[in-house]
Amino acid sequence: MxxxxxxxxxxxxxxxxxxxxxxxxxxxxxxxxxxxxxxxxxxxxxxxxxxxxxxxxxxxxxxxxxxxxxxxxxxxxxxxxxxxxxxxxxxxxxxxxxxxxxxxxxxxxxxxxxxxxxxxxxxxxxxxxxxxxxxxxxxxxxxxxxxxxxxxxxxxxxxxxxxxxxxxxxxxxxxxxxxxxxxxxxxxxxxxxxxxxxxxxxxxxxxxxxxxxxxxxxxxxxxxxxxxxxxxxxxxxxxxxxxxxxxxxxxxxxxxxxxxxEMLQVEGKKMSKSLGNFFTVRDLLDQGIPGEVIRFVFLSTHYRKPMDWTAEKAKEAERTLRKWYRLAGLSGESSRYDPLVQALSDDLNTHEAISQIHALANAGDVNTLRFGLEMLGLWPGAIPKWAEIEGFTDAETGTISHLIQRRETARKKKDFAEADRIRDGLARAGVKVVDTPEGAEFEKLPNYDVNVLDEVWGGL
The missing domain is CATH 3.40.50.620 (HUPs)
Incomplete structure (x- = not known):
């Protein structure tokens, strides 16, 4: 045990x-x-x-x-x-x-x-x-x-x-x-x-x-x-x-x-109505900050250390979760990942657990990725509305996200032929990929063809 x-x-x-x-x-x-x-x-x-x-x-x-x-x-x-x-x-x-x-x-x-x-x-x-x-x-x-x-x-x-x-x-x-x-x-x-x-x-x-x-x-x-x-x-x-x-x-x-x-701070200062940095949870939710993002920011810091809530942390958490959810949409089930359980078993080391989920996402290991999200209470059962890509099913979103992740891995390894092959395959399937400082985004083009997408996926 x-x-x-x-x-x-x-x-x-x-x-x-x-x-x-x-x-x-x-x-x-x-x-x-x-x-x-x-x-x-x-x-x-x-x-x-x-x-x-x-x-x-x-x-x-x-x-x-x-x-x-x-x-x-x-x-x-x-x-x-x-x-x-x-x-x-x-x-x-x-x-x-x-x-x-x-x-x-x-x-x-x-x-x-x-x-x-x-x-x-x-x-x-x-x-x-x-x-x-x-x-x-x-x-x-x-x-x-x-x-x-x-x-x-x-x-x-x-x-x-x-x-x-x-x-x-x-x-x-x-x-x-x-x-x-x-x-x-x-x-x-x-x-x-x-x-x-x-x-x-x-x-x-x-x-x-x-x-x-x-x-x-x-x-x-x-x-x-x-x-x-x-x-x-x-x-x-x-x-x-x-x-x-x-x-x-x-x-x-x-x-x-x-x-x-430990206690919580806001932008490096004690939360106080007199400082104008006092927020209720409902305030943030009503501002459009998803609950999963709030939770992610909390868990990024070990519970026995003071936690600093910042707007930038919330933005980064949202970018990360969008990426993870789109990959997890490809998962049919979760697979236990013992190193993550061991991290949580070490006095709830959620910071280390999140680092491991980053690695699982980068490796495209979608089933263990979903397990990690479930253990941290970050998986709502499906891709949440705020992280969905309009016009794609969860499975299609997961497939495209995984292909983009594979393209990024190929680039880092300087395997440009593989990176170009994935890029061209997505283009043939009618998926437009836009690289941004926050990561790759994608959208459906009029010529989108899920069968071509499956062929690109099958050719990996």
């Missing part, structure tokens, strides 16, 4: 991945707070862990991998949006949840096996909080229930910080009901105009951190294999998840492998 190695944030090293059970690999990834469109940075972890999901399914079998990603649909940002717009909270969260699914689907992301919504798991959150209070890891003050950070000796181990460092370096909410500035809210009271549920501590709503602990426990158990998210969540969210989960269920390990993707 393929050996997968993953960088574990918890241990600060790359490790051989050994699931708790090979027939039941489990992964949890923190999802969005649904009050607005997903911005470009929100999409990076979706794409990163979608590739990991595809790899795990390839190695262990689709029936043996469970992937859960949550929706936070109870949050003060949602409440604020409801006040601003005068719309019902349920209406806002339903709409933005569907927006998220549509936009991520446009990026080629598979839907996880479970997509729990926080509001569907309030009883489970209350039960976990009750357990923490009973074990003296949490306490009630002024209608709030707070986790006592000092009760968990390993707090800070994931992020590598001491409690003192975290207090000094973080904007800690100061409140008179906290015994320790680092203690965090598990439950808080709700006024009549805010969402609320009855609990042993009165009508209220959960804090942010408890929801992922409760939902991952219900769906994946007290121990599971992988927990992922952006590195902005490492502290405090993931640190708090670990503390409350390990204290509520000390019999388990919670997540064994922690993976975090």
């Amino acid at each position: 393929t050996t997968i190695k993953l960088y574990n944030t918890k241990t600060r090293k790359k490790e051989v991945f050994e699931p708790l059970r090979r027939d039941d690999v489990r992964m949890y990834v923190c999802g969005p707070t649904v009050y607005d469109r997903a911005h470009l940075g929100n999409a990076r972890p979706v794409v990163v862990f979608d590739v990991l999901y595809r790899l795990l399914r390839h190695v262990y079998g689709e029936a043996h991998v469970t992937y859960a990603r949550n929706f936070t649909d109870v949050d003060d940002k949602i409440n604020a949006r409801a006040r601003e717009t005068g719309r019902a909270i349920g209406e806002i969260t339903a709409e933005t949840t569907q927006w998220f699914l549509d936009d991520m689907g446009a990026l080629g992301a598979l839907e996880p096996d479970h997509m729990p919504r926080a509001t569907d798991y309030i009883p489970q959150m209350i039960a976990m909080i009750e357990r923490l209070v009973a074990e003296r890891h949490a306490y009630e003050e002024e209608g709030h229930v707070l986790f006592a950070v000092e009760s968990y000796s390993d707090y800070g181990r994931l992020s590598g910080r001491t409690v003192e460092d975290m207090i000094a370096g973080a904007r800690v909410e100061k409140a008179p009901y906290k015994r320790n500035p680092m203690d965090f809210v598990l439950w808080k009271p709700s006024s009549d105009d805010l969402p609320g549920w009855e609990s042993p501590w009165g009508r209220g709503r959960p804090g942010w951190h408890i929801e992922c602990s409760a939902m991952s426990y219900e769906l994946l158990g007290e121990s599971f294999d992988i927990h992922g998210g952006g590195n902005d969540l490492m502290f405090p969210h993931h640190e708090n998840e670990i503390a409350q989960s390990r204290c509520a269920h000390p019999e388990g390990d919670f997540a064994r492998v922690w993976m975090h993707n």
